[in-house]
Structures are given as structure tokens and as C-alpha cells.
Amino acid sequence: MLKGAIFDFNGTLFLDLNKQETAWRTFAQQQFNKVITDTEFIEHFHGRNNRYSLEYLAGHTLTQAELNQLIDKKETTYRALCKIDQENFHLTPGTALFLDDLKKSDYQITIATASGWDNLNFYFQSFELDRWFDLQTVVYDDGQLKSKPDSDPYVKALNKLDLTAEQCVVFEDALSGVKSAGQAGIKRIVQINSTPQLKNTILWAHDFTSLSAMKINELLKL
Template identity: 25%
Template sequence: MIKGAIFDMDGTLVDNSPVHLRAFEIFCDCYGVHGWKEKLGQAFGMGNDDIMRLIMPEEVIREKGLAALAEEKESLYREIYAPEIEPVAGLVPLLEKLRAAGIRCAVGSSGYKPNVDFVLEKCNIGPYFDVRISGDMVTRCKPDPEIYRKAAAELGLTPAECVVFEDAKAGIESARRAGAGRIVALATTHDRKTLSEETAADWIIDDFRDITDLDALLR
């Protein structure tokens, strides 16, 4: 029986991959970095440190530091996204139903805390979440299972008692390795075919409006 729900953030609470790409384009242009888009395609769902190591030259990392580079890029992202941010379709009605059913909710994101707080506050969904776990609160980000294990523990539950909502292959792997009771994949970052063939998701949805039977989700 499902007693908790853990939501990834990027691509799950908000369909923000295009905004991150716009921010990365501006950010990488500032440093004269090319070929970043191909590398970034491998990194959806990973933490900022891993992403920066993947796309930025070592000399830039040594000069600026991973934390400063991440904050520079994420500040750009928040500035671009603030005027247009909105939750994924059907999210708020689902959160209402989960709360009415006594299901406690958590965010389990590889993103860092300022971004998690930004999304929850700008979308006016903060009160629905009892727990917020971000990438800077763990030692290993997705696809490692630590984030989902920690989120479940903070809810006072086991991962097997939780449904996880994810969009990224790394995040779905993380949830499966954590032992999540059910994994629902959103076809925001990847299409349905990719999610079906390349992940271990139990359900695949376009957005939260596809969840019409809450009992089936929670049983």
C-alpha cells in the first residue's frame, strides 16, 4: 500500500528543460564552451557538480569552482524562468487529492535548494510538501538511490511505501535502486517510446491529468 509520494522537480513539477537549455546556452557562450548540448543530453537528472564536470573545461572549474559556476548558471535560469513558470498540467489537483487521501508528499531533486524553493514558491505549491530533499543535502546524486531513500526516510516511510514521479532516466534508475513501490514516468524530457524501452517505469503519463484513478495509483 502506498503511503507517500515523492516528486522529482525538473521535468516533473515543472516542464522546464527548455528553460535550462536556454540558460546553459547563455552560460556556455560566456565561457566560449562548444559542444555542450550533446554532453548535456547525458546528464538530465544529475546534480550540478556532475553536470559542470561533464560540460565545462577543467581550467574553468579550477579557476571558478564548481559552486560558483553552478550558482552563475542557476541564477540565469531563475531570471529567465520567473515570468513564465507554471506547474505541469494536473499537478495541483493531484496534490489536492493526495492530501485528502492522507498521502504525505516530498520533493526529491538533484537540483540544489535555491531552485527547489524557487519552483515551490513561484508555483504556490510549497504547502503540499512535508519534505524537501535537494542535491546539496546528499553525498551522491541520481542515479544513486540516496535521494529517494532519504526522502522516504524523512517522510517516516520505506521507499517501498512510496510512489515516485520522475521524468529522467537517471532519476528512474535512482528510484528503482532505492526500492520505490511504484514509479510513474512523465513524458516531458523523454518520449513515451524511450521511457518504455529504456527505463523500468511502471506507468508512463504525458502529464498528471492522465491519473484518473487515484486508488489504482495507491494500491
Template identity: 25%
Template sequence: MKKAALFDMDGTLVDNTLAHVRAFEVFCARYGVEGWQQRLSQAYGMGNDDIMRLILPEELIHQKGVKALGNEKEAIYREIYAPEIHPVEGLRQLLERLNGAGIHCAVGSSGCRANVDFVLEKCRIGQWFEARISGDAVTHCKPDPEIYLKAAAAVGCDPADCVVFEDAKAGIESARRAGAGRIVALATTLPREVLERETSADLVIDTFADLTDLDALLA
């Protein structure tokens, strides 16, 4: 039986991809950056520094600094998303059931700590998470396994005893490389057929409401 549940954040706890896209639209318009949409589509699940380097011209990064630019974009995102934020369907109920079963829960996100705290606070789900591992707390972001290795360690569990919830290819690869016992993919950011065909996820769901058998999930 699994002892812990590790959750990605963006596209997993919240279906927020469009909010990030809208934030990038405002941010890139501010600096006159063009052609960012296609590059952003390749960046789902990556850490913020890596996304900034993928999307922005080198001269802008040299002038402003990647950290400052990332913080600026994320502040735009939080302002845009705050009025409409809500957890993915069935998440609160699943967290309550996991807590009742004595399952440890942690967040393992490539996002910055400010965004993790923002999501957990605004969705009123922070009380269920024993640990919060964010992209600014690791040396290497997804698809490197470091985030999920640290998340499992933070709740005192071996990765093989963890079920990981993810939505992105980079995150699923990260969980697999960490040795996760089971990986559940949410079809929020990517279509179900892509997740089934192009990732190693053990199960694909549309929302957490699909998880009706907790014993089967944790077996």
C-alpha cells in the first residue's frame, strides 16, 4: 500500500494553464517579445528559469536578470488568476480521504514558492500538505527527479511508496526517474490521448472525481 501522495501544482492542483498564458501575453507585450507562444508550448512542467531562457531574448535576460524577470511574470499571473482560482474538481474530497487513510501529502512543483503558497492559500487546501517542495528549493527542476526525491524524503517515504499526480510530460518523466510507485496523469494541460500514447503514466484521469476507489489507487 502506498504511504504518500505527491502532487504537482500547475495543471494538477489547479487547471491554470490559460492563466499562465494570459500572464505571458501581458509580460511579453511589456518587453516587445514576439513568437513566444510556440516556445511556451514546449515548456510545460519546466522550472521558471528554464522557461524564461527558452522564451526571452538573451539581451533582455542579461539586462534584467532571469530571477527578476521570472518574479515579474509570476506577479502578473497571481494578479490575473486570484479572482477566478479554484481547485481541480474532486481535489478537496480526495485530500480528505487521503488524510483519513493516514496518507502523507506533499507538493512537488517546478513553480516558485510564492506561487505554491498562493495556490494552497487561495484554494484553502494548505492544511492537507505536510511539505511544499518548489522549483526554487532544488538545483534541477523537472524532468530531473530531484523535486520528487525531495518531496518523498520530506514526508519520510521511499518514492516507490508514493503515488504521484502530474499533468505534464516533464513532470511524469521526473516522477518516473525518481522511482515513483504509481503515476496518475490529469488530462488538463494535454489531451488524454497524448498522455496515454507519449508518457509512462500508469493511469490517466480527467479530474480527481474519477478516483472513486481509494484502495485501488493506493495498492
């Protein structure tokens, strides 16, 4: 029986891909004099944590001090872009009603994100995420989390919820995230927003407006 739902955040609950790409492109050009290609974004940035992406740009392992400094520069640019674009600074359409419905249906829910603490705190304050999520159960990049597509983020999310892979559905937008969930043994993966539909996802939805707990159960035959 399905009892839990785990959500990726960036590109899934918050459609910020354009801001992430702009921030990374600006940062890479200024800091490393590099241009990030679209293919590189898919393979080395979407769904990845900052350490992985920054060491990819740098071409070598970074010390924690170097990493912290670079993260602060990139994420400061990103958060500024979010604040400027107030018209689009909101959760993915349908998110609030869908999360309300899951909570009413006694689903246990959490987030598994590659975002670090500063961005996570920014999201919780800006979107009042504590209406649905317990910050203590959220899996984020704490400096120890292995980057998607490693199974680590979703294994930890399952442990936080005290549920098995068979009891959970995952909502993702990135190939690395879909692979991560699959590596954790989760077979029910719903793809949100991005196209085309990725391999090993069992349902695609543009956003959350057409989804409900009942529909998820019916579509997944649970």
C-alpha cells in the first residue's frame, strides 16, 4: 500500500530551471571563464549537488573553504534572480491543493533536494513550506549527501519517513533524480514538468493541477 511521497524541489515543486541556468552560466563565465553547454547542464548540473557541479567546473577537488566561498557566490546570484521575478516566484501550479490532499489522505511526505541549507531555508520562508513539510525530515545537501544519481538522497528520505521503497512514490523532473530514485529501489516515479518523458517514469504531468491522492492511487493501481 502506498503510504508516502517524496518530492524533488527544484524543477518539480518550484519551476526555477531558467534561474538556475542563468545563475550557473553567469557564475561559470565570471569565475572560470567557461561557457556551459545545454548538454553539460543535463549531465553535470540538473539535479546535482553544488560540490559535484563546482568541481566539474574547476576540474579538480575543492577544499571545504573554497567550496563554501563558491557556493555563496553562485547561490547569492540565484536567490537574487528569484526575488526579482516576483511574477514567477511561486510553487508549481496545483502544488498547494495536491499537498493538502496528500496530507488529508494521511500520506507521509518529504523533500529530497540537492539544494543546500541556505536555499532550503529561503524556500521554507518564502513558500511557507512548513504547512506541509517537517524540516527535520527533509533531505538536503548538508555537505555529506552524495549527489544524485547516487541513491543516497532517496535512501535517506525513505529512512526519514521510516517507509520502504514499495510504499513510496517519487516526483522528479531530472534524469539524475529519476536514476537516484531507481537506485534506491523506488519504482513508482512520476515525472513533473520536463519533457520528453524519461525512461523508468510511469506517469508524466505538466504540473500538479490534474493530480490528487485518489488519482495517483488509481493511476498507479494501488
